[in-house]
Amino acid sequence: MTHPLDPLSADEIRAAAAILRAEGVARPDWRIATIALVEPRKDVVAGHRPGHSVLREAAVTAWNLREGTVIRAVVSLTGGSVLDWAIVPGVQPNVTVDEWHECDAAMRAHPDVVAALRGRGIDDPSLTLVDVWTYGADAPYPGRVGWCDVWLRAAPGANPYAHPVAGLKLIVDLNTMELREIVDRGDPGRPEVTGEYTADHTDLPTREPLRPLHIHQPDGPSFALDGYGLTWANWNLRVGFTPREGLVLHQLRWDERPVAHRLGFAEMVVPYRDPTPEHADRTAFDIGEWGLGFMTTSLTLGCDCLGEIRYLDACVNDSAGEPVEIPNAICLHEEDDGVLWKHVDGERGAEVRRSRRLVISSHVTVANYDYLIYWRLYLDGRIECEVRATGIMVTTPFVGEAPEYGTVVDTRTYAPIHQHFIVARLDLDVDGERNTVVMSETELVPDDPTGMGLRQRRVPLRTEQEGIQDVSWATQRTWKVVNPERGTAYTLVPGAAIPPLLPEHAPVLRRARAIAHQLWVTPFARDEQWPCGEFVVQSAEDTGLPEWTAEDRGIENEDVVLWYVFGIHHVPRPEDWPVMPVDTVRFDLKPTGFFRSNPALDLPG
Numbered sequence: 039m040t041h042p043l044d045p046l047s048a049d050e051i052r053a054a055a056a057i058l059r060a061e062g063v064a065r066p067d068w069r070i071a072t073i074a075l076v077e078p079r080k081d082v083v084a085g086h087r088p089g090h091s092v093l094r095e096a097a098v099t100a101w102n103l104r105e106g107t108v109i110r111a112v113v114s115l116t117g118g119s120v121l122d123w124a125i126v127p128g129v130q131p132n133v134t135v136d137e138w139h140e141c142d143a144a145m146r147a148h149p150d151v152v153a154a155l156r157g158r159g160i161d162d163p164s165l166t167l168v169d170v171w172t173y174g175a176d177a178p179y180p181g182r183v184g185w186c187d188v189w190l191r192a193a194p195g196a197n198p199y200a201h202p203v204a205g206l207k208l209i210v211d212l213n214t215m216e217l218r219e220i221v222d223r224g225d226p227g228r229p230e231v232t233g234e235y236t237a238d239h240t241d242l243p244t245r246e247p248l249r250p251l252h253i254h255q256p257d258g259p260s261f262a263l264d265g266y267g268l269t270w271a272n273w274n275l276r277v278g279f280t281p282r283e284g285l286v287l288h289q290l291r292w293d294e295r296p297v298a299h300r301l302g303f304a305e306m307v308v309p310y311r312d313p314t315p316e317h318a319d320r321t322a323f324d325i326g327e328w329g330l331g332f333m334t335t336s337l338t339l340g341c342d343c344l345g346e347i348r349y350l351d352a353c354v355n356d357s358a359g360e361p362v363e364i365p366n367a368i369c370l371h372e373e374d375d376g377v378l379w380k381h382v383d384g385e386r387g388a389e390v391r392r393s394r395r396l397v398i399s400s401h402v403t404v405a406n407y408d409y410l411i412y413w414r415l416y417l418d419g420r421i422e423c424e425v426r427a428t429g430i431m432v433t434t435p436f437v438g439e440a441p442e443y444g445t446v447v448d449t450r451t452y453a454p455i456h457q458h459f460i461v462a463r464l465d466l467d468v469d470g471e472r473n474t475v476v477m478s479e480t481e482l483v484p485d486d487p488t489g490m491g492l493r494q495r496r497v498p499l500r501t502e503q504e505g506i507q508d509v510s511w512a513t514q515r516t517w518k519v520v521n522p523e524r525g526t527a528y529t530l531v532p533g534a535a536i537p538p539l540l541p542e543h544a545p546v547l548r549r550a551r552a553i554a555h556q557l558w559v560t561p562f563a564r565d566e567q568w569p570c571g572e573f574v575v576q577s578a579e580d581t582g583l584p585e586w587t588a589e590d591r592g593i594e595n596e597d598v599v600l601w602y603v604f605g606i607h608h609v610p611r612p613e614d615w616p617v618m619p620v621d622t623v624r625f626d627l628k629p630t631g632f633f634r635s636n637p638a639l640d641l642p643g
């Protein structure tokens with residue numbers, strides 16, 4: 039039985055592609071970039087009851103490899119027909135996994151590339167990896183163009199990201215997979231580095247293992263899963279998955295009281311802050327370009343998730359429109375979380391309750407980097423979002439003095455400073471759709487002779503321009519999402535806010551103005567999903583948040599959407615090499631007058 043928010047199934051992906059194929063959108067001339075569920079209107083979702091029939095629609099983005107024409111179609115999966123069809127001029131769709139692999143294979147087989155590699159003493163191209171990146175508006179050739187790093191494995195199965203073939207870039211037409219240009223800026227050589235991290239490629243002794251730690255839930259976990267519907271303690275919600283965002287959460291409720299309609303990540307921008315030619319073009323939009331759903335990897339019991347685990351599978355499309363299954367894409371489990379509340383009374387002794395949390399997680403690998411995403415629900419109503427970045431940093435050899443744009447991590451090798459900006463899209467519905475975001479910060483009581491007085495300054499954000507906010511450490515600013523009718527609220531407690539540090543002339547800023555501030559607030563609009571624009575590959579301008587908010591619509595007592603920008607300001611450490619211990623960032627959504635008092639008083643002792 040399908041719920042309107044269930045992710046697309048393999049059959050539905052196949053059906054969507056078949057509908058377009060019947061219209062001539064098919065191989066070999068066309069590639070399908072994305073097949074995504076069109077989530078129904080909120081009132082339709084709210085009115086849905088189990089057993090009701092569901093109208094399923096998918097949005098398909100495809101492009102013609104000969105002409106470059108990009109189309110966006112909406113198809114009815116229930117009706118088997120095209121509902122809407124439009125050509126989108128002047129854009130490039132997201133880059134597909136197929137293109138990444140085909141580009142790698144085509145370049146490694148290209149005689150000019152083989153010759154260039156041989157010139158650097160690399161005789162076996164099968165040990166190389168060609169990793170394609172995208173451009174902004176400054177692509178050196180017309181059409182769909184990528185630039186490639188070349189990496190070298192020391193042996194079959196070894197870490198390709200250990201050995202950059204530096205000074206060598208390949209520029210590729212991604213529609214024809216033709217090599218447009220080899221850019222050779224000279225060979226800085228390949229220094230002897232310790233870039234391997236697996237036991238079979240290092241002679242590092244293994245530590246004495248710790249004794250076993252088992253997590254037993256003899257009666258099973260305390261959550262129940264019904265399709266994609268999930269209930270645990272006072273919480274219930276639906277788990278979702280889209281090709282672009284990966285894991286999303288829908289309809290979070292506490293004791294049937296709405297808290298959030300939809301939580302997910304809408305964009306990720308990773309600029310490398312190294313102006314040398316090796317890195318100046320290196321900015322990844324991991325969501326708009328590559329898609330966290332497409333990049334989601336299967337999880338392994340006992341390694342990625344410990345304890346009593348339930349998994350959900352996911353499915354995305356390949357560029358022919360065929361389904362690609364991702365088994366164990368989403369992990370659901372409970373974790374003990376230490377103490378939730380406690381007091382030791384002089385007469386009675388200790389009263390203490392343990393905290394437990396429900397963790398909904400998904401892991402994403404984007405080439406060298408890995409992002410581990412955790413949404414956690416707590417027994418006191420708190421929602422925590424955590425991201426752990428791990429994987430392998432991009433490194434470059436240098437000759438002579440180390441460049442000032444990074445950290446030396448190995449012999450003649452540095453890792454450039456870079457930033458990972460994540461834009462979370464938080465469609466909160468606190469006790470209903472109509473909410474007001476109130477900026478709340480602490481200030482000194484003026485003319486207070488004691489010098490001790492503090493008071494809370496609360497400013498309702500009335501329009502989108504007022505909703506553009508920055509963090510303020512000095513005033514401990516937070517943003518309270520208030521239901522004005524009931525006086526209840528949840529607060530966005532900012533964590534891991536990072537400064538853009540981008541001057542006005544930086545092209546990346548023009549493409550990603552969304553990251554210039556930490557909070558944006560918009561009135562809900564179904565088609566406003568992508569904060570840096572729907573099409574970020576080779577984009578010139580951010581056509582998302584800055585364009586929408588230029589209208590300066592009202593956001594007071596509206597169905598508000600919060601866009602929270604956070605991330606990792608990554609100044610590499612030697613210890614991040616050759617594989618990074620996780621760099622962890624998080625933010626919270628905390629009930630703030632959503633309950634009358636501590637909602638976890640009722641936990642059994």
Ligand SMILES: [Cu+2]
Nearest residue numbers: 427456458608
């Ligand atoms: Cu990093």
